[in-house]
Every structure is written in C-alpha cells, then in structure tokens.
Amino acid sequence: MRILLVEDDKAIVATLGDLLREEGYDVTCASTQDSALAALEADRFDLALLDVGLPQGNGFAVCAAARSSAPDMPVIFLTASDDEYSTVAGLDMGAVDYIAKPFRPRELLSRIRAALRARQGAASSVTLGDVTVDPATGTVRKGGAELFLSALEYRLLLFFAQHKGRLVTREMLRDAIWDTAGEYVSDNSLNVYIKRLREKVEADPAEPQLIVTVRGLGYRVEG
Ligand code: CA
Numbered sequence: 001m002r003i004l005l006v007e008d009d010k011a012i013v014a015t016l017g018d019l020l021r022e023e024g025y026d027v028t029c030a031s032t033q034d035s036a037l038a039a040l041e042a043d044r045f046d047l048a049l050l051d052v053g054l055p056q057g058n059g060f061a062v063c064a065a066a067r068s069s070a071p072d073m074p075v076i077f078l079t080a081s082d083d084e085y086s087t088v089a090g091l092d093m094g095a096v097d098y099i100a101k102p103f104r105p106r107e108l109l110s111r112i113r114a115a116l117r118a119r120q121g122a123a124s125s126v127t128l129g130d131v132t133v134d135p136a137t138g139t140v141r142k143g144g145a146e147l148f149l150s151a152l153e154y155r156l157l158l159f160f161a162q163h164k165g166r167l168v169t170r171e172m173l174r175d176a177i178w179d180t181a182g183e184y185v186s187d188n189s190l191n192v193y194i195k196r197l198r199e200k201v202e203a204d205p206a207e208p209q210l211i212v213t214v215r216g217l218g219y220r221v222e223g
Contacts, residue, residue, distance in 0.1 A: 033057020
C-alpha cells in the first residue's frame with residue numbers, strides 16, 4: 001500500500017513516516033503543494049494524508065487535483081484541532097476523513113485502515129445499528145425484516161452507513177444524492193428526506209440514535 005504524506009512539519013513527517021513504514025506502508029513525503037502535485041502525477045497512491053497549511057500552496061488544492069486524477073483514492077486531512085472551517089471544507093471537497101492535530105499515532109493508523117477498508121468494501125454490505133444495507137442486492141433489513149425505502153432514502157442511508165463514526169456535512173449529502181434527484185436539493189428537502197429516513201430506521205425518530213444532528217456542521221453517524 002502506497003501512502004502520499006503531504007506535510008511541512010518536519011517532526012510530524014519524521015515520526016509519522018517511520019510509523020507508517022513500520023506498518024508496512026510505502027511512504028512518499030511532500031512538503032509543498034507543487035511537490036505533492038508532481039508526486040500525484042508521477043505515481044499512483046492508495047491513500048493521501050494532507051496537511052491543510054503548507055508553506056507554498058495548501059492541502060485543498062492538492063485534494064482537488066487528487067479528486068480529478070485519482071477519484072477513488074481516499075484522502076484524509078490533518079487539521080488544526082480548532083479549525084472547524086478546514087474540517088468542514090475538507091470533507092465537502094471529498095476527503096473521507098480528517099484527524100485533528102495533535103493526533104495519537106495509533107488513532108491515525110486505525111483511521112487509515114478504515115479508509116482503505118471502506119474503499120475495498122464499497123460493494124459489500126454495511127450496518128447501521130440493527131439496520132443492514134446490501135448494495136449488491138439493493139435491499140435494506142432492520143432486525144431481519146425488509147425495509148422499503150425510496151431511491152433517495154436508500155442513497156442517503158447507504159451514504160450514512162458508509163460514514164459510520166464520522167461527521168457528514170450537508171454538502172456531502174447533497175453530492176451523494178445528486179444523481180438520483182437530478183436537481184439541486186434544497187435545505188428544506190434534505191430535512192424532509194432525513195426526517196422520513198429517520199422514521200424508518202430509528203427506534204425513536206424523535207430521539208435519533210443512529211443519525212445524530214450536529215448543530216451547524218451536519219450529522220454524526222453512530223451505531
Ligand atoms: Ca502545516
């Protein structure tokens with residue numbers, strides 16, 4: 001597995017680079033936007049870790065380039081802990097996850113494994129609480145009984161289930177259901193879709209335990 005690490009903090013590059021190599025990953029380091037873009041052009045990577053603030057350029061531009069040249073490559077942003085804007089912007093750009101600095105190396109490793117697994121298992125079934133979504137057959141079961149969802153509700157649920165334990169912004173949801181809706185999804189429509197989905201999957205839709213609202217940011221997927 002090849003990882004592109006884009007980070008200008010030499011201490012982080014040294015410790016993280018060593019750790020990743022010890023885990024058997026092949027690591028390429030870049031400390032500027034230009035060198036990261038050159039690496040993306042020259043090589044294929046299985047995952048990218050992107051620092052947002054770089055001395056030349058920034059991680060967002062690298063993410064944008066990666067999304068177009070390697071759309072299936074998971075991107076994880078390394079963000080400053082108090083930088084809510086970067087966190088949301090990174091996820092909206094298609095990053096699969098973010099981790100706030102200073103981070104525990106073991107935590108980062110587990111996020112990396114989860115991102116690589118999610119990419120490999122995009123077509124295998126996923127669960128959310130007692131709800132199981134099987135993309136191979138397009139069926140949804142809750143506690144054994146089949147649930148009947150609209151195409152939109154299905155897309156939303158699958159997206160939530162694939163982002164378990166993470167923050168999902170409203171923009172990510174709009175992107176995820178765009179193809180089905182074929183038109184811009186307004187905030188109000190999105191609220192209605194999520195309300196209907198909660199009525200079908202939550203034990204108590206008034207007190208959601210699976211798809212939890214995070215005020216001002218979006219939703220956190222539990223279960
Ligand atoms: Ca930096």
